[in-house]
Amino acid sequence: MSEPVPPTSEDDEADGAAEESTETGTGPTPVTTGASSVIRALENAGVEAAFGVQGGAIMPIYDALYDSDIRHVTMAHEQGAAHAADAFGVVRNEPGVCLATSGPGATNLVTGIADANMDSDGVLALTGQVPSGMVGSDAFQETDTIGVTTPITKHNYFADDSDSVGDTVGEAFALAREGRPGPTLVDLPKDVTLGETDREPGPAKTPKTTTPKTVPDDDAVAAAARAVEDAERPLLLLGGGVIKADAAEEARAFARNHGIPVVTTMPGIGSFPEDDDLCLSWAGMHGTGYANMAVTHTDVLIAVGTRFDDRLTGGIDSFAPEAEVVHIDIDPAEISKNIHADYPVIGDAGTALDALSSEVAADPDTEEWREQCLTWKEEYPMDYATPEDEPLKPQFVVECLDEATSDRAVVTSGVGQHQMWAAQYWTFTEPRTWVSSHGLGTMGYGLPSAIGARLAAEDDQEVVCVDGDGSFLMTIQELSVAVREELDITVAVLNNEYIGMVRQWQDAFFEGRHMAAEYNWCPEFDKLAEAFGARGWRVDDYDEVADAVEEALAYDGPSVVDFHIDPRENVYPMVASGGANGKFALTEDQL
């Protein structure tokens, strides 16, 4: 097996030069064309990195990037570019940027844009388009990108003017970040980007029609406060919006000051330290038993920044069935969309939590309730068996990885059982350290998002992708990018040689008929990693786990550990689709 490719001296120089140029500052891109005004708008917005793939219609934009300080990472596939931009944005809490050419480039972005849309992740996508005069003629590589992406973007723009295209891009970036974040897209016909202009884009402005309400109404806060004061079993439910609003501090203060237990949603993981006594981890289909018990029995649910996804609520009829609901959200359309809000509070999560906190005059008496929550923690522990006669358990691998990394390590994942084990058995304590595909459930999200996260994270934050064999195969080509860009990431494949989550459902709901869920052949991921120029390990037994984890994390570059886990292991607890959260199954026969 060949040694991993050492960084070449050429690359070192290139890197050094890039760093130097940042320090001395090559300065902002001078505006001579539509394309250079686009790049200038990105620079004005503070964009440091962009992910994309070249191509005919986007070439003017790339040409303008040539002299810019913005770091461009060429991805293997545009889907990877969108996921990388998404993850970059999640970790930095500002929109990530991705680029693609027209036609297939743009359509390849679509999964990543839809993913960002479902998770309210700020992403700015710039797509090349055939020249304006040819639009509508079915020109080479023409796709109606605006038409295709309208349902999956916060807004999209068709640029039609070289003078204003920079402002349009600035607005799209600002809109992606404003209020409830989301993806925006600017479609850039080639004549518009090639066209001459010396008009410098102004400061990025959000559209005048979209200004969100950030400060909640006093009346709404007061009404919610009365409900909290009167609560006997209050519960704080923290969604991904808490993290996006940078309100983890406010949420923590609120829970602690008023003695209110906390559950999170999956996207809300990290908003509250999971090792805190008040925290019951996350609720929903594969959430902890204790979180689901708490959600089922609370009498006042204070939900913040969540859209009550069906994977969280289970059947609507049995969701928090006895709770009055306080719903804090910046998006009025989420209020009473799925779950009726008795006390709607529209505003920024941090501002609203602070306001609510000071408005609560007398803390509810929650001692008994907190005791009850602790009892549930003991009654429904997330302890798993490790029988010697069975293969390696994935939960153990996740716990080892967690132990070997710092609290601020960033974890990304694919979609499937491995994602659930990562979310369940990693103890998250910091916001923006859990980066996953929640709403869309996109297999293949893990590796490209690890690349984006690596560029966004600080050097002392490890980046670990907990992947599934199936998910890894969907975007494995991005390993070439991690090697080329010398990115220190570790991919831990929880390899069950199965489309495991599907197999679990087949066992539970389709009489074990394993149609198209089993790989009867799976590549050797350690060797594949080496072929890409990364380092690879294969692990079959418990006693090899710690060393492989240590070596992989220590290696300063992309590493892949192929953990061959028990193919029959299932994810529990599990709430059947549409079932009652309180009736979560702990074993298959309870489903």
Added chain:
Amino acid sequence: MSSDDSPSTDADEEIPKHGLQGPHPDERPHPTGRRNSQGIRIDPAVEAEHHPRRAVISALVEDEPGVLSRVSGLVSRRQFNIESLTVGPTTVDGHSRLTMVVEEPDPGIDQIEKQLAKLKPVIAVGELDDDMVRTELVLLKVEGDEPDKVHAVTDMYEGKTLDAGPRTITVQLTGDEQKIDDAVDAFRQFGIIEIARTGQTALARGDQATVPGEEPGTSGEPTTPANYDD
């Protein structure tokens, strides 16, 4: 935590080989409360069965390319039940008014308004009060065998004959939905060949604003919500 005589909650109960330990679903306490399909707690104080009703929603929008497709796409992908959608210019250059008739329960109407308001080109949205002024235009092409009778019925509904040929007569009628429906019924006797209806368009009555915040303007003056600075 639990008493020794309760084996299922015994702390040192053996962990199943596959799965987790803890009380069986049947052994857990389950609340008796429920929510209805709209997520509303079934509590006599809050319970409200929402039945579909017809509502007219008006939106002031920036007249940019694709705005209609954004609106219709929104309606279809969220499965809102709409009867008609009309759009046309206002007294402000670059602004259009969009009128939508929907049939939804209250929470659905609320969602349509909120989702519309989120669209970037949408400046303001509101539901019109019942006393709104509304009308619809219909073109009816009928068999021309009995022109006198057709003209009489047209007059009765204050309509206008747009075209009278040897074989067909085309008339125009305007009015609220009920009047149009009645008229269409009355014309059936002549044999309706073709029909085209615009769907309703509406304004708020008197000096009420049609869309919240909209300043009622006279011709040529902007009809823009006060908080929207151009």
